[in-house]
Amino acid sequence: MREEIKLLVKLQALDLWLDKAQRLMKELPQQIQDESQALEAAKGRLEAFRQNLKDLELERRGKEKELMELGDKVGEKKGRLFQAKSNEEYSALIKEIESLKERISQLEDEVILLLDRIEEVKAQEEAAKKEVKEKEESLEAAKARFHKKLQELEQTLQERQKEREGLVSRLSKRTHQIYEKVKKNRGYAVVRAEKYTCLGCHMEIPPQTFVEVKKGEEIIQCPFCSRILHCWEEAPKEDEE
Numbered sequence: 415m416r417e418e419i420k421l422l423v424k425l426q427a428l429d430l431w432l433d434k435a436q437r438l439m440k441e442l443p444q445q446i447q448d449e450s451q452a453l454e455a456a457k458g459r460l461e462a463f464r465q466n467l468k469d470l471e472l473e474r475r476g477k478e479k480e481l482m483e484l485g486d487k488v489g490e491k492k493g494r495l496f497q498a499k500s501n502e503e504y505s506a507l508i509k510e511i512e513s514l515k516e517r518i519s520q521l522e523d524e525v526i527l528l529l530d531r532i533e534e535v536k537a538q539e540e541a542a543k544k545e546v547k548e549k550e551e552s553l554e555a556a557k558a559r560f561h562k563k564l565q566e567l568e569q570t571l572q573e574r575q576k577e578r579e580g581l582v583s584r585l586s587k588r589t590h591q592i593y594e595k596v597k598k599n600r601g602y603a604v605v606r607a608e609k610y611t612c613l614g615c616h617m618e619i620p621p622q623t624f625v626e627v628k629k630g631e632e633i634i635q636c637p638f639c640s641r642i643l644h645c646w647e648e649a650p651k652e653d654e655e
């Protein structure tokens with residue numbers, strides 16, 4: 415029976431590993447999904463900057479066209495100054511020219527502001543481009559990692575499943591049933607007892623029960639949580655990885 419308790423401890427370490435591996439296999443695709451979403455968000459930001467830039471360029475071209483037209487108008491009105499028939503006509507033309515020049519100066523200021531803004535958005539667009547590239551690389555790396563890890567996991571899983579079958583075949587049918595039942599109810603079935611305490615539920619167990627657990631000749635379950643108790647000092651820990 416002593417041997418059987420050791421088998422149970424090993425079986426549990428294996429089962430904990432298998433649970434963890436299965437969790438990991440679910441989490442890995444989630445990581446890829448998160449990376450994909452981050453990439454899509456970065457692409458969205460880049461697209462917004464591009465659109466913004468297009469709008470600003472359009473606005474700039476509009477203003478520059480207007481500036482040219484206004485310049486032509488000023489030239490035309492200046493030409494008419496010489497043909498003015500009266501003082502009134504002359505001062506009216508001067509007034510119009512002044513007002514056109516005012517509009518030109520205002521437009522020029524607006525174009526300068528626009529050019530500044532365009533430079534700014536161009537820098538933002540560059541940064542967004544860089545971010546997209548980084549996120550693409552990061553996603554590719556995550557995919558590669560995922561495939562590698564998955565392959566490793568699948569191989570190790572198969573080996574450990576076989577190992578598990580081997581362990582189970584050496585248990586009595588009754589012990590195996592107890593193990594599976596408690597595992598199903600409690601998450602894990604085997605737990606160490608220390609100083610008269612079950613380390614699964616932290617309840618104090620009767621001294622006689624503890625003595626029997628120490629002897630290790632029989633399968634003893636915690637009277638409170640039903641887990642199988644052991645006092646095996648060198649028990650293997652749950653496999654890291």
Ligand SMILES: [Zn+2]
Nearest residue numbers: 612615636639
């Ligand atoms: Zn307990």
